[in-house]
Amino acid sequence: MDARSYRLSCLKESTVFEVDFPEVLHAKATIVEAAANSRDEHHHPTMAAKSLIRVAADLTEDDWLEKLQKSGFEPEKSTVWILEGILYYLSHSHAINVLKIIAEKCNITNTVLLADFMNRQATTFIQLHLPLLL
Ligand SMILES: C[S@@+](CC[C@H](N)C(=O)[O-])C[C@H]1O[C@@H](n2cnc3c(N)ncnc32)[C@H](O)[C@@H]1O
Known part of the structure; x- marks a missing residue:
């Protein structure tokens, strides 16, 4: 939200x-x-x-960029992508697919991509230390 x-x-x-x-x-x-x-x-x-x-759109489907474009998004224009709190909701292959589509279809010199990641090390750290911080 x-x-x-x-x-x-x-x-x-x-x-x-x-x-x-x-x-x-x-x-x-x-x-x-x-x-x-x-x-x-x-x-x-x-x-x-x-x-x-x-x-x-559903980022696990193949048509999300098409839907974006139909809504007026132009991949050749300067764009800041914010993938915040999303990649770790997707399977590894879906997450890689989203990143690949952006890399392949967007004008890479005019594109900035911001994303947060969560891996096993990070979740283990949180499980161990968050209760101590609360
Ligand atoms: C933790 S929220 C963060 C969203 C955003 N960064 C924000 O601040 O509103 C994750 C969002 O990803 C959406 N989401 C999860 N899986 C999705 C998918 N396959 N396609 C599109 N949206 C998805 C959820 O519905 C949710 O709104």
């Missing part, structure tokens, strides 16, 4: 494409709409990005 397009003024000239399952995007749009219609004007969400386009 990222809200960068509502939070980051540096996106004022950027189109944000948000890819997720349709039901997640729908739930999010409903929450934003409810906040926009609430009586408490201080909490009305204001779009900071130039625009936000929600794209319903």
